[in-house]
Amino acid sequence: MQHQLRAHIEKIVPLSDEEFDFVRAHFTAKKFKKHQYLIQEGYPVKYHHFVVSGLLKLVYTDDSGKQHIVAFAMEDWWETDFHAYYTQTNATMSLECVEETEVLCLSLDDYRKLCDGLPKMERFFLEKSHWGFIGVQRRIISWLTSSAKERYEQLLAKYPQLVQRVPKSLLAAYLGVSRETLSRLSR
């Protein structure tokens, strides 16, 4: 499991054994069951999370109580309420288990110590952030250019595993259509 984090980081920056030990020491392993919260709206956000196994959803609940899925996170993905994490304010979103999930947690304090102690980790997180930005921007482009049906097909093509693992009502909440409409799209 530590091995997994190392392989993940080394896709971007190589690490010696000592360096990885240093990295590893900043993370805490945690395990959550289905339906448990890693982050709850209105509460402080302690950690950034690296998903070792399982599946998470980042949920924004609107004024009328309707839930919208901002992101899913599965193996090898990073997830948190970034704004609340960086500014150490209360969460505006929730992070919740769709499946039983193991994560490695990194506090903001440890994040800073890690980057200060090992500058190549700053490079790693910068690269991650770039790709995160590009990914979200592509989702915007998909929205600007495509119908609900096309967006669903793009999702099927890009994350076929995901579609197997989550109920269609969650996919609908991610795509921004009602579950009834999504149901009719497949016909």
Add this chain to the structure above:
Amino acid sequence: MQHQLRAHIEKIVPLSDEEFDFVRAHFTAKKFKKHQYLIQEGYPVKYHHFVVSGLLKLVYTDDSGKQHIVAFAMEDWWETDFHAYYTQTNATMSLECVEETEVLCLSLDDYRKLCDGLPKMERFFLEKSHWGFIGVQRRIISWLTSSAKERYEQLLAKYPQLVQRVPKSLLAAYLGVSRETLSRLSR
């Protein structure tokens, strides 16, 4: 004008005079007239751009030839086709002047030299990237939770200057509605 870049960077990391001279040396100033292209779809992306004055639009053109606005960039904003820039591939989007615009250009080579020579600039770009990500994610949330009319009102509230400076047809292409619909929303 160099002064403006310095003030912008120093909102995040302080710089000595020598350090700023080092930073400044990596940028090239350029000036473009209304309707000129800084980046053209299908061509290499040479630079990341810091906008000194003026207004740019980042445009994605779909298969049917319809134009969609991925982002606007005005004074003190950074803009490029990030994916094409980082991977040094051809642009999938265009970056075009809405007004006459002055920019400071940074090639990928100079970007790397800058970060290597002055690690605090890596911290600066990391912070910029974080906030960029948070901004785009908020646009997604706005889309998931709000109607076209609400999204328009949020835009009016967030960027009142922008609404004065660009034709409504461009705002429509940014919001993802037809210009006719946008016109009817104000009634």
Add this chain to the structure above:
DNA sequence: AAATATACGTGACATTTATCAAGAACTGAT
């Protein structure tokens, strides 16, 4: 096994938005 919750599909109807067409108001160049 029974009880309960969740997931999924579908019909009927309302609402939102896109599309096509036309014209008015404004801008800039000559």
Add this chain to the structure above:
DNA sequence: ATCAGTTCTTGATAAATGTCACGTATATTT
């Protein structure tokens, strides 16, 4: 002052999507 181009609005209609209501199948819990 005229002409051409752009911007904005509006009407009529079609298409897409949301909402409400219901039924059924499948898990999950007790």
